Amino acid sequence: MNKLLLLAIFLGLAGFCTATITCGTNAISPDGTNCYCQHGFYGTDASQGQTCQLCPNNTTTTSGTTNTGPSINVGACNQCISGFYVTAVANAASPGTAVQCQQCPANSNTSSAMTALGFCTCYDPNAAPLSSSVITCTCKSGYKGTPTTTAGSPSTCVANSVILSIFAALLSLVFLF
Incomplete structure (x- = not known):
């Protein structure tokens, strides 16, 4: 009887340890316990059944707690993608605005995603x-x-x-x- 009880406890714990969390659409769980919107998406809830929204054209986010949470809005889209520079910074205050981005001129680029006002480099x-x-x-x-x-x-x-x-x-x- 004790052996069966120990086996049941062991199997129950093994099942608990290998369970995977299911996140919402466009969301991931890097730590296996919490869901966050993927890079380039934002949302108030990334859990199963919820959907993270895609950032506007040429903008992106960082992943994790900075782009997922109850007060998160489009202002989390605070970076221009490579090849674009910032003409107006994002505003996370409700209702929020995404960063405004302009494409780099010919023969130039940005070295990485930009969050502050700046320009491309030839x-x-x-x-x-x-x-x-x-x-x-x-x-x-x-x-x-x-x-x-x-x-x-x-x-x-x-x-x-x-x-x-x-x-x-x-x-x-x-x-x-």
């Missing part, structure tokens, strides 16, 4: 910084050429001093002949 390290008034990648002051159009490629903006050195070398060759 692929060419010798390009002028982008801003609200500078939206085209051009070589910075003291450099000439056309900025590279591929991330990770070497700079194609050449320092004026290098150009002058090349010109001087060519000029000296002309006078040799």
Whole structure:
């Protein structure tokens, strides 16, 4: 009798330990006990039978308690996805507004998801910084050429001093002949 009771307790505990939690639509349970909306979704309840809402275009969230809970609204969508920069920050106060995002200009990108006002960076390290008034990648002051159009490629903006050195070398060759 005692052996059967111990076996029943053991099997009951084993079943409890291996039980999996079922979460709502667009939700996950990273710790196996609590449900949270997935990355890019937000909601007030992520438990079974509930649905987490998709963030607006080009915006995303962080996962976990910052995008799931009783007072969570679209303001949890507080990051622009890579390739977009922040033009207006999110507001989590009820009813909430998501971050406002603008696509990066040609030949530029963001290094990661952005939450604060900012701008993209040109692929060419010798390009002028982008801003609200500078939206085209051009070589910075003291450099000439056309900025590279591929991330990770070497700079194609050449320092004026290098150009002058090349010109001087060519000029000296002309006078040799």
